[in-house]
Amino acid sequence: MQPQQHTASYYAASINKVTDYPQLKGHQTTDICIVGAGFSGISAGLHLSELGYEVTIIEANKIGWGASGRAGGEIIGGFSGDDVLQKKYGSQDADLIWNMRWEGNEIIRNRVKQYAIDCDLKWGYLDVAIKKRHVDAINSWCEDLHNHNYPHETAVLTKDETADLIGTNKYIGSLLNMGNGHVHPLNLCIGEAKAAESLGALIHEQSPVIKIDKTSKPKIYTAHGSVSANTLLLAGNAYHQFDKKMRNFIIPVNSFVIATEPLTNDIIQKINPQDLAVCDPNYILEYFRLTGDKRLLFGTRLNYYGNDETYIKRELRKRMLRIYPYLNNVNIDYAWTGRIGVTINHVPQLGKLASNIYYSQGYSGHGVNMTHLAGKVMSEAISGSMQRLDLFNNIRPIAIPGTHLIQRPLLSLGVMLYKIRDLL
Ligand SMILES: Cc1cc2nc3c(=O)[nH]c(=O)nc-3n(C[C@H](O)[C@H](O)[C@H](O)COP(=O)(O)OP(=O)(O)OC[C@H]3O[C@@H](n4cnc5c(N)ncnc54)[C@H](O)[C@@H]3O)c2cc1C
Numbered sequence: 001m002q003p004q005q006h007t008a009s010y011y012a013a014s015i016n017k018v019t020d021y022p023q024l025k026g027h028q029t030t031d032i033c034i035v036g037a038g039f040s041g042i043s044a045g046l047h048l049s050e051l052g053y054e055v056t057i058i059e060a061n062k063i064g065w066g067a068s069g070r071a072g073g074e075i076i077g078g079f080s081g082d083d084v085l086q087k088k089y090g091s092q093d094a095d096l097i098w099n100m101r102w103e104g105n106e107i108i109r110n111r112v113k114q115y116a117i118d119c120d121l122k123w124g125y126l127d128v129a130i131k132k133r134h135v136d137a138i139n140s141w142c143e144d145l146h147n148h149n150y151p152h153e154t155a156v157l158t159k160d161e162t163a164d165l166i167g168t169n170k171y172i173g174s175l176l177n178m179g180n181g182h183v184h185p186l187n188l189c190i191g192e193a194k195a196a197e198s199l200g201a202l203i204h205e206q207s208p209v210i211k212i213d214k215t216s217k218p219k220i221y222t223a224h225g226s227v228s229a230n231t232l233l234l235a236g237n238a239y240h241q242f243d244k245k246m247r248n249f250i251i252p253v254n255s256f257v258i259a260t261e262p263l264t265n266d267i268i269q270k271i272n273p274q275d276l277a278v279c280d281p282n283y284i285l286e287y288f289r290l291t292g293d294k295r296l297l298f299g300t301r302l303n304y305y306g307n308d309e310t311y312i313k314r315e316l317r318k319r320m321l322r323i324y325p326y327l328n329n330v331n332i333d334y335a336w337t338g339r340i341g342v343t344i345n346h347v348p349q350l351g352k353l354a355s356n357i358y359y360s361q362g363y364s365g366h367g368v369n370m371t372h373l374a375g376k377v378m379s380e381a382i383s384g385s386m387q388r389l390d391l392f393n394n395i396r397p398i399a400i401p402g403t404h405l406i407q408r409p410l411l412s413l414g415v416m417l418y419k420i421r422d423l424l
Pocket residue numbers: 035036037038039040041058059060061062063064065066067068069070071072073074075076207208209210235236237238239240241242254255256257287299337338339340341360361362363364365366367368369370371
């Protein structure tokens with residue numbers, strides 16, 4: 001496992017600060033050791049540092065190098081598999097689960113303010129509808145929000161109202177939600193790492209963990225050093241290679257994003273004057289938004305495993321033009337891919353491998369807000385309150401042996417099945 005630099009994304013090209021945390025060398029001891037510096041690891045590290053713990057974060061590559069620093073950046077309320085939790089726990093924990101749907105958004109909102117993180121945070125989001133059943137879902141979702149006294153503006157919009165907001169006739173309606181939004185995810189992750197560092201956390205980049213001793217005082221090893229901790233948190237998600245048991249818990253799936261050149265003011269007024277994030281409800285979903293410097297950032301999933309920039313640009317451009325044909329003459333400046341961790345039952349996996357070894361992963365492509373909640377739930381568990389961790393931990397992960405070996409056929413099958421479901 002050779003340490004790598006950031007992938008050539010729009011985010012890496014517009015990073016506020018190129019981080020340069022030292023490689024781990026020699027032996028250290030710490031209270032909490034976290035493996036992986038994406039949102040899961042950094043969010044937990046910041047919560048734990050705020051609680052006064054001694055925290056050491058070990059990252060194979062760079063802060064935000066994985067899915068976190070490559071994401072569409074859409075801050076979507078709710079979390080994947082929330083319906084499964086709701087069904088399992090019923091009315092007894094209904095309020096607890098409802099509040100968790102939005103807590104990640106509020107953590108991001110508060111942190112950006114508290115630590116003055118410069119990350120193009122914007123509020124405002126449209127769930128767009130393609131079919132009548134999507135409109136029905138939007139209506140019932142909006143009613144649910146009102147019944148729960150959701151504190152942000154929401155409105156169900158008609159086809160014409162939707163077209164007025166985002167300059168396309170492709171959608172037959174939408175739900176406007178001003179409590180969801182979008183962000184430059186890499187700059188957010190780096191800003192949060194800096195906040196954790198300011199509270200005393202030690203961070204090491206370019207330090208892949210190659211071995212773990214799962215003893216009463218767990219110890220991790222890299223090529224040049226080791227860390228012994230009272231508690232270990234594994235937050236490598238779909239990029240986590242070394243723990244065989246955990247590797248079988250999630251299916252790594254590639255997701256793809258392009259960013260155009262900066263758009264003219266005329267085009268911006270036509271396609272997104274209110275700077276909203278937009279996402280469709282399909283399983284093979286399409287999502288788009290403007291960046292801080294007014295490019296259109298467009299993402300989707302493909303039945304493809306590579307990272308060929310020309311191919312990604314061509315395929316995603318075709319899809320983008322179906323929505324915005326008049327962007328035909330606009331250049332695509334960036335194209336990249338990243339790996340998400342999908343779980344079989346779609347429930348995020350927050351749990352324990354041993355009494356002092358925790359893991360947090362598998363947000364099934366819906367992780368910007370959920371990782372922020374997960375970090376808080378992990379910090380609560382580590383500091384002695386298991387109530388919210390148990391909601392997840394009691395739903396045992398469904399393991400598929402050898403998912404990393406059969407990733408391609410599994411992914412092709414998954415994309416095909418999801419495409420069929422989207423057509424229904
Ligand atoms: C292209 C793309 C678009 C997305 N868009 C959205 C979106 O718009 N909205 C949304 O909500 N979600 C989105 N997601 C999902 C979201 O980004 C993820 O759910 C979330 O970022 C996961 O964060 P994480 O910290 O768990 O994992 P990651 O960000 O993948 O971080 C894992 C880290 O662990 C490190 N690591 C792994 N193994 C080791 C090791 N052995 N030693 C040390 N370090 C190790 C990796 O280098 C990596 O930095 C998207 C994902 C992708 C890929």
